Amino acid sequence: MSDEEEEYDKFGEALEKVQREMKKGFPVGQVSGWDDDAQGIEEERNPVESPAKEILWASENGKLSVVEGLILGDPTLIHAKDKDGYTPLHRACYNDHEHVVDFLLRHGANISAETEDGWQPLHSACKWNNARCVAKLLEHGADPNVTRQTPLHLAASNSYARDTMQLLLLHPDIQADVTNGTGERPVDLARRCGKYGYLFEIAETCINIL
Structure with missing residues (x-):
């Protein structure tokens, strides 16, 4: 069995499990037209200048x-923002601090908070393939289809974001054919920017079977 065939089987089994548990919620287990997430972060020259x-x-x-x-x-303070609109949850997500993400979510952080550029925390986690944070956000109800440039677009544009792409494609509400501002679907970006375009074919095949 080839590596791709083996991954096909594993992916299909995982998707089947998600489909069985849909009623119970999601189980834990260059980007076109967008700037790099890290470029929009305001650096704190004096981080203790204020509680925010x-x-x-x-x-x-x-x-x-x-x-x-x-x-x-x-x-x-859980709703603090920098000048670009990044919240504590955004910042914890793009640096993959799952323990901080969990604490913030349990204490009322806004999972849908948007930066000046329209990024939600899920965008920040998906951009950097921080799959544990992605899973935590989805578990708490983050919208995987938010904005025209969706989190799946961001993951698909990175050649190293297989884990995040799988999590998003396994989500029962994912809309994988949404086009962004330049008319590209996530699968178009995945085929052009990386080597995991076949994951979309696997997901579509498994969904049709199930």
Whole structure:
């Protein structure tokens, strides 16, 4: 059995499991027209200048104890934003700090908060193939189809984002044929930018069978 055939079987089994559990919710287990996520992040020259700056810095750097202390002292800090609209949840997601993401979500972070460029936390996690954070966000109800340039577009544009692409394609509500501002579907980006375009074919085949 070839590697691709073996992956086909594993992917099909995973998708079948998702289909069986749809009623119980999602199980945990260059981008066209968009700037690089990291380029839009405001650097904190003095992260302790204010509580808002400190929680943004702590979330970005995975300092869970600092985040916990700040939120317990002032719960409104969970909605802090930098000048570009990035929240603590955005920052924790793009640096793959799952423990911080989990804490923020459990304490009321806005899972749909948008930056000035329209990025939600799921975009930040998908851009960098932070699959654990992607799974956590989807588990808490993040919309996998948000905006015309969807999280799946971002994952598909990166040659290393197989894990994230699989998670998104397994989601029961995914709309894999949405086109972005330049008329491209995620599968078009995957075929042009990486080597995982076949995942879309596997997903479509398995869905048709199931």
